[in-house]
Amino acid sequence: VIGLTAAVCLAESGFGVRLISDRRPLKTASANSGAIWGPFLSALEPRVREWSFETYTEFERLARRGVKSVQMLPGTFAAHDGLDIPSWVKQLPGAVECRRDALPEGYVSGYRYVSPVVDMPAYLGYLRRRLASRGTHLEIAHVTSLAERAFPEELIVNCTGLGSIALAADHNLSHSRGFLVVVDNPGLEEFFSERGDGPNLVNILPQGDKIVLGGTVDAAEDLEPDEAVLQAIVDRCAAIFPELLTSPRRGYRAGLRPCRTTVRFGCEQLDGHDVIHSYGHGGSGVSVSWGAGRAVASLAAELRR
Numbered sequence: 451v452i453g454l455t456a457a458v459c460l461a462e463s464g465f466g467v468r469l470i471s472d473r474r475p476l477k478t479a480s481a482n483s484g485a486i487w488g489p490f491l492s493a494l495e496p497r498v499r500e501w502s503f504e505t506y507t508e509f510e511r512l513a514r515r516g517v518k519s520v521q522m523l524p525g526t527f528a529a530h531d532g533l534d535i536p537s538w539v540k541q542l543p544g545a546v547e548c549r550r551d552a553l554p555e556g557y558v559s560g561y562r563y564v565s566p567v568v569d570m571p572a573y574l575g576y577l578r579r580r581l582a583s584r585g586t587h588l589e590i591a592h593v594t595s596l597a598e599r600a601f602p603e604e605l606i607v608n609c610t611g612l613g614s615i616a617l618a619a620d621h622n623l624s625h626s627r628g629f630l631v632v633v634d635n636p637g638l639e640e641f642f643s644e645r646g647d648g649p650n651l652v653n654i655l656p657q658g659d660k661i662v663l664g665g666t667v668d669a670a671e672d673l674e675p676d677e678a679v680l681q682a683i684v685d686r687c688a689a690i691f692p693e694l695l696t697s698p699r700r701g702y703r704a705g706l707r708p709c710r711t712t713v714r715f716g717c718e719q720l721d722g723h724d725v726i727h728s729y730g731h732g733g734s735g736v737s738v739s740w741g742a743g744r745a746v747a748s749l750a751a752e753l754r755r
């Protein structure tokens with residue numbers, strides 16, 4: 451999502467763009483994310499905050515324009531202990547604190563707001579079509595060196611997520627594994643998220659006739675799911691909406707979040723080429739994608755001035 455969005459921003463700013471990826475979009479971490487807007491497993495530094503709000507506004511615009519994979523949904527964020535409304539939520543239109551008696555059993559604090567919820571497999575298809583309308587099509591190839599095959603006048607943009615451990619020799623990157631479960635939507639129209647600091651999260655994300663349930667966070671790498679882990683995700687979510695327990699399961703999602711102390715964004719010179727890096731967005735890559743993509747396009751324009 452980081453690379454495709456940056457490619458759209460570059461192409462729509464007048465750059466000719468070649469898009470290279472060693473995986474098909476549906477096989478990436480991005481396709482396997484939930485996805486709800488908000489900071490998670492990513493330092494909320496000023497530029498990330500700014501990119502998040504730019505992205506919120508862009509998702510709002512896409513939803514208004516009828517892009518079906520993006521919806522603006524009302525919902526609740528709740529906790530089992532005291533929770534202050536974070537400043538990033540206070541900035542959103544309509545954010546309100548919940549009365550305790552309006553929360554599901556066991557929760558003591560929470561707030562309501564409207565959030566973008568994105569159907570990622572479909573949304574990546576939308577980005578690809580938007581890029582194709584500018585003449586850019588995805589080339590499947592593995593890149594072993596950032597300056598490889600590029601002409602000196604070309605600018606390279608590196609949005610390879612965890613691929614940058616090898617490609618940019620970046621050992622500040624590490625993965626955080628996550629599983630989600632997809633079931634038929636029994637008719638829910640609001641999202642629900644629980645504040646999660648541990649390995650087990652609660653995220654209920656309606657997306658039309660399906661609903662994505664989350665999730666997990668751990669340091670393992672194997673993407674083969676354990677049935678007990680998937681069932682535990684459903685059980686946690688069904689504790690809030692019991693109808694989820696009997697919703698037919700459609701499948702699961704598994705991915706590795708590209709985590710880094712801070713996002714890497716900026717330009718370096720490599721073998722005579724300008725290389726713009728944009729990776730390490732943790733559990734918030736979708737949430738910052740438009741801000742990060744536009745930052746790439748602005749930096750590219752500055753470098754070419």
Ligand SMILES: Cc1cc2nc3c(=O)[nH]c(=O)nc-3n(C[C@H](O)[C@H](O)[C@H](O)COP(=O)(O)OP(=O)(O)OC[C@H]3O[C@@H](n4cnc5c(N)ncnc54)[C@H](O)[C@@H]3O)c2cc1C
Nearest residue numbers: 451452472473480483486593611613628705734735736737
């Ligand atoms: C279970 C789960 C739930 C999540 N939920 C949310 C959420 O609700 N909200 C949110 O904002 N974020 C969420 N995330 C995080 C989000 O998915 C990531 O931050 C985001 O996908 C990172 O995007 P990316 O484009 O950097 O990485 P990726 O999607 O991994 O894309 C990297 C691309 O680089 C390519 N590549 C890598 N190395 C090479 C190479 N050497 N040569 C050629 N190509 C290469 C890959 O093929 C791929 O196309 C979630 C993640 C997971 C796993």
